Amino acid sequence: MTVLQDLVAALATGRVEVVDLTAPLSAQTPILTLPEPFGQTVPFALSEISRYDERGPAWYWNNFTTGEHTGTHFDAPVHWVSGQHGDDVSQVPPSRLIAPAVVLDHTAEAAADPDFLLEVEHIRAWEAEHGPLPAGGWLLYRTGWDAYGDDAQRYANAGRTPGISPGCAKWLAEEAPVQGVGVETVGTDAGAAHSFDPPFPCHSFLLGADKYGLTQLRNLAQLPPTGAVVVAGPLPIVHGSGSPCRVLALVER
Numbered sequence: 661m662t663v664l665q666d667l668v669a670a671l672a673t674g675r676v677e678v679v680d681l682t683a684p685l686s687a688q689t690p691i692l693t694l695p696e697p698f699g700q701t702v703p704f705a706l707s708e709i710s711r712y713d714e715r716g717p718a719w720y721w722n723n724f725t726t727g728e729h730t731g732t733h734f735d736a737p738v739h740w741v742s743g744q745h746g747d748d749v750s751q752v753p754p755s756r757l758i759a760p761a762v763v764l765d766h767t768a769e770a771a772a773d774p775d776f777l778l779e780v781e782h783i784r785a786w787e788a789e790h791g792p793l794p795a796g797g798w799l800l801y802r803t804g805w806d807a808y809g810d811d812a813q814r815y816a817n818a819g820r821t822p823g824i825s826p827g828c829a830k831w832l833a834e835e836a837p838v839q840g841v842g843v844e845t846v847g848t849d850a851g852a853a854h855s856f857d858p859p860f861p862c863h864s865f866l867l868g869a870d871k872y873g874l875t876q877l878r879n880l881a882q883l884p885p886t887g888a889v890v891v892a893g894p895l896p897i898v899h900g901s902g903s904p905c906r907v908l909a910l911v912e913r
């Protein structure tokens with residue numbers, strides 16, 4: 661059998677499971693709120709066009725309004741000033757949308773301290789147990805924050821949410837072999853990252869290094885530390901800085 665025939669057979673028998681890492685997208689989806697005087701993203705909204713009625717007797721459809729960075733979404737390099745000459749979301753090579761992923765679980769630390777920051781030493785300790793980070797893959801950073809995704813206030817936690825230290829973000833961008841970082845929080849940076857040096861170091865370093873972000877992931881607890889393959893499908897919005905994204909993981913059982 662070919663590799664793809666093997667995969668199809670494994671999917672049919674459940675030997676490869678598809679885990680949905682995507683949060684449902686609705687008007688209740690938590691969004692980032694910036695302080696004045698910065699511009700704001702809008703909540704996701706549906707606007708009904710017709711629903712089997714005089715506006716369209718046999719069909720139901722909607723228009724929708726959303727920010728690019730709403731819900732489970734993909735950050736493209738051009739999202740940040742450091743990556744302004746990089747790819748927009750429509751230019752991200754499709755071959756990079758299917759990639760291996762590892763999961764680093766710091767749920768306990770984030771529960772004890774909502775300002776917990778991932779450091780290089782945490783990753784080195786993880787590597788000592790599990791092996792090197794995957795080349796061209798994702799570092800998925802589990803904090804347990806997906807449990808709060810249906811409660812916008814708890815999810816925002818008054819601006820105190822876990823993240824990645826500036827030194828670790830720089831290391832991930834410049835030295836680690838991964839192509840990006842995925843998180844469970846509203847953005848890849850910590851809630852307090854506006855006060856870091858540089859501010860928003862994950863955005864600044866990673867997007868400036870032609871790497872990517874995935875945010876508001878769910879169900880990372882269903883993934884093994886190593887061995888999953890992530891399929892991330894942002895919309896190819898021309899000139900877009902990011903896009904809501906269906907993120908699926910293939911996991912061998």
Ligand code: MN
Pocket residue numbers: 729733734735847875902
């Ligand atoms: Mn974003």
